[in-house]
Amino acid sequence: MTRKARDLAVLFATLMLFWLLLGGGFAADSLLVGALAALLIALLFHDGLSFFTELRPTPRALAAGVFYYGYFFRELLRSNLRMAAIVLSPALPISPGIVRVRTRLKSRMGRLMLANSITLTPGTLTVEIDGEWLYVHCVTLEPGDTEAATAAIATGFERYLEVMYG
Amino acid sequence: MVEGLLYLTAALGATAFLLALGRFIRGPSAADRVAAFDVLTIISITGIVLAALAEGRGIYLDVALVYALLSFLGVITVAHYLERSV
Amino acid sequence: MTALLDLLGAALLAAGSAFLMFGALGLLRMPDIYNRLQAGTKATTLGTLLVLAGAACLRPEWWPKLLLIGLFLLFTNPLSSQVLARAAHRTGAPRSPLTRIDQLEERGGGGS
Numbered sequence: 168m169t170r171k172a173r174d175l176a177v178l179f180a181t182l183m184l185f186w187l188l189l190g191g192g193f194a195a196d197s198l199l200v201g202a203l204a205a206l207l208i209a210l211l212f213h214d215g216l217s218f219f220t221e222l223r224p225t226p227r228a229l230a231a232g233v234f235y236y237g238y239f240f241r242e243l244l245r246s247n248l249r250m251a252a253i254v255l256s257p258a259l260p261i262s263p264g265i266v267r268v269r270t271r272l273k274s275r276m277g278r279l280m281l282a283n284s285i286t287l288t289p290g291t292l293t294v295e296i297d298g299e300w301l302y303v304h305c306v307t308l309e310p311g312d313t314e315a316a317t318a319a320i321a322t323g324f325e326r327y328l329e330v331m332y333g
Numbered sequence: 334m335v336e337g338l339l340y341l342t343a344a345l346g347a348t349a350f351l352l353a354l355g356r357f358i359r360g361p362s363a364a365d366r367v368a369a370f371d372v373l374t375i376i377s378i379t380g381i382v383l384a385a386l387a388e389g390r391g392i393y394l395d396v397a398l399v400y401a402l403l404s405f406l407g408v409i410t411v412a413h414y415l416e417r418s419v
Numbered sequence: 420m421t422a423l424l425d426l427l428g429a430a431l432l433a434a435g436s437a438f439l440m441f442g443a444l445g446l447l448r449m450p451d452i453y454n455r456l457q458a459g460t461k462a463t464t465l466g467t468l469l470v471l472a473g474a475a476c477l478r479p480e481w482w483p484k485l486l487l488i489g490l491f492l493l494f495t496n497p498l499s500s501q502v503l504a505r506a507a508h509r510t511g512a513p514r515s516p517l518t519r520i521d522q523l524e525e526r527g528g529g530g531s
Contacts, residue, residue: 188484243465254444255441261454265453282497292456292457292500294453294501294504338433341433342436342470343436345439349442352443352447353459359447362512364452364510372443375496376439378467378488379439382485383470386477389478391480391484402491405495412505415506415509416506416510
């Protein structure tokens with residue numbers, strides 16, 4: 168199967184899944200309408216991205232996906248507790264800055280997921296993506312060695328995303 | 334107990350809405366207002382979910398979904414417009 | 420069992436709205452647009468997810484639609500913040516004087 172056909176099939180499957188979650192049900196007419204709409208959208212936006220675009224269809228990638236979401240939700244909770252502590256303290260202890268971080272990820276979806284993950288994790292927000300460079304805003308930037316500290320922003324997620332998307 | 338927690342939820346949600354509204358009014362830049370608008374929308378979405386629970390009507394969830402979709406498109410459009418107008 | 424699930428759901432709702440409140444407070448207190456987005460986007464994402472989870476505990480039959488809203492927000496919420504932050508930076512939004520470093524500005528304008 169060519170790459171384009173695979174992307175199309177993946178997008179179609181994602182849209183069908185969304186249709187079913189929306190409450191389409193499994194009646195024949197509802198399935199038919201959903202399939203037609205999904206096919207039309209998939210054909211119109213065949214270069215669109217979905218959760219599963221470029222996802223490697225190997226068991227290892229799926230396992231990495233499970234670990235990724237576990238890690239992600241833990242980080243999301245941690246980031247919120249930290250942000251709440253900053254916001255609630257009267258002194259508002261911040262020392263922000265925008266730094267650049269290099270990513271090893273090659274795929275579009277991998278980079279998008281990385282940027283999203285960085286935005287939702289402790290004290291960091293992706294401002295711009297330029298090829299392999301991500302520009303990240305940090306709420307509390309430690310003084311001193313920025314290179315090593317900023318590399319750590321990406322590696323936690325890259326570990327999993329590399330296996331999932333490449 | 335459950336009832337008390339639900340009232341607490343509503344009170345916290347309303348406070349959140351007022352705080353975000355404060356940023357929306359103060360601005361000062363358009364980007365600040367859009368950021369505040371985004372937060373206001375999301376608070377409204379949870380408000381709609383709470384309304385669905387209170388009324389026991391699942392159809393409200395579709396409203397929340399469409400609202401989320403429109404808010405996302407709105408923010409993207411305004412951001413695009415801001416970049417173009419440099 | 421149902422009573423326990425109801426209690427869990429109500430607790431999740433309260434926790435979620437507490438995070439929403441923190442996020443809105445951060446939005447109001449932070450000194451510049453980037454820090455405001457930081458506070459806003461994280462807290463509202465977790466807050467909404469907790470509220471949706473709470474709703475799913477109280478009304479288990481609604482799970483498909485709640486999951487759909489959750490997935491959608493999880494994906495679009497950080498994206499809209501990023502796009503807004505990029506637009507703010509490109510239009511030269513003022514930074515807080517506390518800002519230590521801006522490597523994006525050092526790179527120079529334009530870019531992809």
